[in-house]
Amino acid sequence: xxxxxxxxxxxxxxxxxxxxxxxxxxxxxxxxxxxxxxxxxxxxxxxxxxxxxxxxxxxxxxxxxxxxxxxxxxxxxxxxxxxxxxxxxxxxxxxxxxxxxxxxxxxxxxxxxxxxxxxxxxxxxxxxxxxxxxxxxxxxxxxxxxxxxxxxxxxxxxxxxxxxxxxxxxxxxxxxxxxxxxxxxxxxxxxxxxxxxxxxxxxxxxxxxxxxxxxxxxxxxxxxxxxxxxxxxxxxxxxxxxxxxxxxxxxxxxxxxxxxxxxxxxxxxxxxxxxxxxxxxxxxxxxxxxxxxxxxxxxxxxxxxxxxxxxxxxxxxxxxxxxxxxxxxxxxxxxxxxxxxxxxxxxxxxxxxxxxxxxxxxxxxxxxxxxxxxxxxxxxxxxxxxxxxxxxxxxxxxxxxxxxxxxxxxxxxxxxxxxxxxxxxxxxxxxxxxxxx
Numbered sequence: 512x513x514x515x516x517x518x519x520x521x522x523x524x525x526x527x528x529x530x531x532x533x534x535x536x537x538x539x540x541x542x543x544x545x546x547x548x549x550x551x552x553x554x555x556x557x558x559x560x561x562x563x564x565x566x567x568x569x570x571x572x573x574x575x576x577x578x579x580x581x582x583x584x585x586x587x588x589x590x591x592x593x594x595x596x597x598x599x600x601x602x603x604x605x606x607x608x609x610x611x612x613x614x615x616x617x618x619x620x621x622x623x624x625x626x627x628x629x630x631x632x633x634x635x636x637x638x639x640x641x642x643x644x645x646x647x648x649x650x651x652x653x654x655x656x657x658x659x660x661x662x663x664x665x666x667x668x669x670x671x672x673x674x675x676x677x678x679x680x681x682x683x684x685x686x687x688x689x690x691x692x693x694x695x696x697x698x699x700x701x702x703x704x705x706x707x708x709x710x711x712x713x714x715x716x717x718x719x720x721x722x723x724x725x726x727x728x729x730x731x732x733x734x735x736x737x738x739x740x741x742x743x744x745x746x747x748x749x750x751x752x753x754x755x756x757x758x759x760x761x762x763x764x765x766x767x768x769x770x771x772x773x774x775x776x777x778x779x780x781x782x783x784x785x786x787x788x789x790x791x792x793x794x795x796x797x798x799x800x801x802x803x804x805x806x807x808x809x810x811x812x813x814x815x816x817x818x819x820x821x822x823x824x825x826x827x828x829x830x831x832x833x834x835x836x837x838x839x840x841x842x843x844x845x846x847x848x849x850x851x852x853x854x855x856x857x858x859x860x861x862x863x864x865x866x867x868x869x870x871x872x873x874x875x876x877x878x879x880x881x882x883x884x885x886x887x888x889x890x891x892x893x894x895x896x897x898x899x900x901x902x903x904x905x906x907x908x909x910x911x912x913x914x915x916x917x918x919x920x921x922x923x924x925x926x927x928x929x930x931x932x933x934x935x936x937x938x939x940x941x942x943x944x945x946x947x948x
Contacts, residue, residue, distance in 0.1 A: 535838065559733070566814065595613075611749060611812045633936075640892070645779050
């Protein structure tokens with residue numbers, strides 16, 4: 512096992528990988544409750560959505576561990592699942608089997624791009640400053656998610672965001688998780704983030720923040736599997752119906768753009784913490800990572816779980832010391848178990864994971880000093896990327912802002928040749944997506 516996963520070679524241990532895997536799993540476990548609820552809104556029975564979510568995440572996370580040997584966990588992506596439920600199914604009235612056909616086709620197309628080398632070529636064309644900015648922006652994004660989930664910040668009609676009620680039970684639990692996470696991080700204790708989640712979950716029980724377990728039984732429902740190839744109420748196979756509605760082909764392209772660049776940002780962010788990104792921002796052995804991630808999108812559509820993608824919460828596991836795919840095996844097993852014991856994982860609240868996510872955000876901000884802020888061609892695109900990701904609640908949007916501004920500045924400076932051809936293509940694609948969205 513040590514030789515296969517290169518545990519010692521990467522300066523890790525089995526116990527560290529287990530702790531890292533559990534940390535990532537708990538940080539992303541909210542998807543077990545959130546995604547099935549969204550899929551239910553799309554028309555998929557809750558139990559079927561839960562089964563698809565858990566087994567889809569388990570299969571693809573293990574696949575990433577075995578084939579790419581990197582601590583990057585995968586599950587149904589937030590954002591795309593909302594598009595499936597509220598735009599395609601509820602908005603356009605598309606049957607859920609057809610919607611999963613859209614996801615399946617998007618996954619197949621992006622897999623083809625990877626196998627042709629285009630996805631890696633686009634990553635290689637990104638300037639180093641932008642690569643660093645993507646990781647920093649994701650760090651702010653993760654911290655924002657943690658603060659929002661913990662009640663530190665709240666929505667406001669006039670100012671958009673205000674300080675939350677710090678005397679509320681949810682905020683108190685979040686404060687506990689943050690204090691514990693910071694203390695253990697300061698002490699350089701690798702299991703600190705995991706412990707902060709567990710301690711906060713326990714503290715939340717008497718405060719009513721940690722939901723009680725009411726049902727230990729759950730029988731997996733595989734009725735959503737092979738969704739694109741099931742027959743719709745119209746008597747047509749789901750994937751065939753996609754080609755009968757031209758507007759759905761536009762959604763295939765739109766979702767492909769989102770998946771393409773969300774994963775790019777996530778891989779760079781996790782790689783920076785897990786030490787498989789070099790000083791230039793190049794990701795080591797990236798093709799297997801992108802191949803598994805691309806296949807995951809298609810698998811997500813096939814099982815009825817929406818697009819499965821690399822989760823940025825994997826950074827929390829990397830921060831806890833995970834360096835190999837062994838941590839993925841731990842995560843995969845946990846997801847598979849949750850197909851039968853989901854109520855137990857449902858006890859982990861957003862308040863309990865707040866501290867871990869905020870500390871991870873802090874750790875990712877350490878890259879900011881590596882950007883040359885005296886050069887506007889490097890600094891401004893980096894700046895709009897960093898603020899664009901959390902402010903628009905989208906990794907892809909922030910990357911798009913950075914790409915477009917970088918190309919514009921280089922043209923104004925009379926240095927258009929500094930921009931690699933694929934950067935132009937990506938920037939124009941983003942511009943078109945922003946205009947026609």
